Amino acid sequence: MSPADSNARPLRILVCIKQVPKAQELQVDPVTQTLKRVGVPSEINPPDANALEIALTLKDRHAAEVVVLSMGPTSFDESLERAVAMGADRAVLLTDRILGGSDTVPTAYALSETIQKIGGYDLILTGEETTDASTGHVGPGIAGHLDLPQITYVSEVRIVDGTVRARRTAEDGTEWWQTAMPSLCTVNFGCNKPRSPTLTGKIRVKRGGVIAHWSCADVGIDPKKVGLLNSPTIVAKVDTIRLPPRAGHIFSGEPKETVRALLEALIRDRVIAP
Ligand SMILES: Cc1cc2nc3c(=O)[nH]c(=O)nc-3n(C[C@H](O)[C@H](O)[C@H](O)COP(=O)(O)OP(=O)(O)OC[C@H]3O[C@@H](n4cnc5c(N)ncnc54)[C@H](O)[C@@H]3O)c2cc1C
Structure with a gap:
C-alpha cells in the first residue's frame, strides 16, 4: 500500500523522540568532554514532547494511529513508555551497539530506514532540535532520505482534505504552508502544553508489548554507514560557560x-x- 493511500486504513503519524538529560541537569564530564548521561535524570526532548502533543491532538480529531520512534540505548524505553502512557499507540526503539557515537548523518539515515520498515506513514513529526546537541539536522535529514516535502519550525498542524497545513514560525511572524502527504514537519519548542500520562495509558504500558526493539540487522541498516567511525563530525571541545x-x-x-x-x-x- 502506498504511504499516501490513507483511505483503506487509519492515518499513521510517526513521532521521532530522543531521550535527553533534563535541561537543569546537563553536565559535561571535565575529563572526557562528553555529556554525562549515566545516572542523570532524563526526559523526552522537550520539542519532541510538543511534537507528540500535536500528533495526539490529530489522533483525537482523525482517529489516527500514533507511533513513536527512537534510536538509542534501551534506557530510552523510559521515554517511549511515557509517550505511550500519554496516548501513543505503540513504540519502536532502534537499539544496537553499532549505532554508538553516530552523529546526525548516520542518525538521519538509520531513522529513515526504520521509518521505511514501519511503513504506511502519512505524517512524520520531529522536534525542531534537541536540548543536548541542538543541531536541528535530523528532521530535515530524514525528509531528505525519504524524499518527502517538509515544513520546518511549525507550531500548529492541521490535516485538511488529505493535505497537511502547518503554521510555520518565521523571523517576522508566521506563515501557513500546505503539502501533500506523506510529509515531515519539525515542531517548535514550547508551542503547546504536552498532556500528562493517563491511568489507562499507564496500565497499557504495564501490560507490556507496546515497545518493539529492533536491531540494525532487523531493519537492514548498513553497518558501514553508522556509528562513530562513519560519522563525519568530530566534537573537538566542549566548554562549560559560567x-x-x-x-x-x-x-x-x-x-x-x-x-x-x-x-x-x-x-x-x-x-x-x-
Ligand atoms: C555536545 C554535543 C555536540 C554535538 N555536536 C554535533 C554536531 O555538531 N554535529 C553532529 O552531527 N552531531 C553532533 N552531536 C551528536 C548528536 O547529538 C547526535 O548525533 C544525535 O544523533 C542527533 O543530533 P541532535 O541531538 O543534534 O538532533 P537534532 O537534529 O537537534 O534533533 C532534531 C529532532 O530529530 C529527532 N531525533 C534526533 N535524534 C534522535 C534519536 N536518537 N532518536 C529519535 N529521534 C531523534 C528528534 O525529534 C529531535 O527533536 C553532538 C553531541 C553532543 C553531545
Missing part, C-alpha cells in the same frame, strides 16, 4: 522616574544606544 552573577538592581518609585532611571542605566551600561 555566567557571571546578576547585579539584581531593582528600580522602584514613581513609574515615570523609575523608567527614566532604568533607561539611563541601560544606556550607561551600553545595553541600548542613547
Whole structure:
C-alpha cells in the first residue's frame, strides 16, 4: 500500500523522540568532554514532547494511529513508555551497539530506514532540535532520505482534505504552508502544553508489548554507514560557560522616574544606544 493511500486504513503519524538529560541537569564530564548521561535524570526532548502533543491532538480529531520512534540505548524505553502512557499507540526503539557515537548523518539515515520498515506513514513529526546537541539536522535529514516535502519550525498542524497545513514560525511572524502527504514537519519548542500520562495509558504500558526493539540487522541498516567511525563530525571541545552573577538592581518609585532611571542605566551600561 502506498504511504499516501490513507483511505483503506487509519492515518499513521510517526513521532521521532530522543531521550535527553533534563535541561537543569546537563553536565559535561571535565575529563572526557562528553555529556554525562549515566545516572542523570532524563526526559523526552522537550520539542519532541510538543511534537507528540500535536500528533495526539490529530489522533483525537482523525482517529489516527500514533507511533513513536527512537534510536538509542534501551534506557530510552523510559521515554517511549511515557509517550505511550500519554496516548501513543505503540513504540519502536532502534537499539544496537553499532549505532554508538553516530552523529546526525548516520542518525538521519538509520531513522529513515526504520521509518521505511514501519511503513504506511502519512505524517512524520520531529522536534525542531534537541536540548543536548541542538543541531536541528535530523528532521530535515530524514525528509531528505525519504524524499518527502517538509515544513520546518511549525507550531500548529492541521490535516485538511488529505493535505497537511502547518503554521510555520518565521523571523517576522508566521506563515501557513500546505503539502501533500506523506510529509515531515519539525515542531517548535514550547508551542503547546504536552498532556500528562493517563491511568489507562499507564496500565497499557504495564501490560507490556507496546515497545518493539529492533536491531540494525532487523531493519537492514548498513553497518558501514553508522556509528562513530562513519560519522563525519568530530566534537573537538566542549566548554562549560559560567555566567557571571546578576547585579539584581531593582528600580522602584514613581513609574515615570523609575523608567527614566532604568533607561539611563541601560544606556550607561551600553545595553541600548542613547
Ligand atoms: C555536545 C554535543 C555536540 C554535538 N555536536 C554535533 C554536531 O555538531 N554535529 C553532529 O552531527 N552531531 C553532533 N552531536 C551528536 C548528536 O547529538 C547526535 O548525533 C544525535 O544523533 C542527533 O543530533 P541532535 O541531538 O543534534 O538532533 P537534532 O537534529 O537537534 O534533533 C532534531 C529532532 O530529530 C529527532 N531525533 C534526533 N535524534 C534522535 C534519536 N536518537 N532518536 C529519535 N529521534 C531523534 C528528534 O525529534 C529531535 O527533536 C553532538 C553531541 C553532543 C553531545
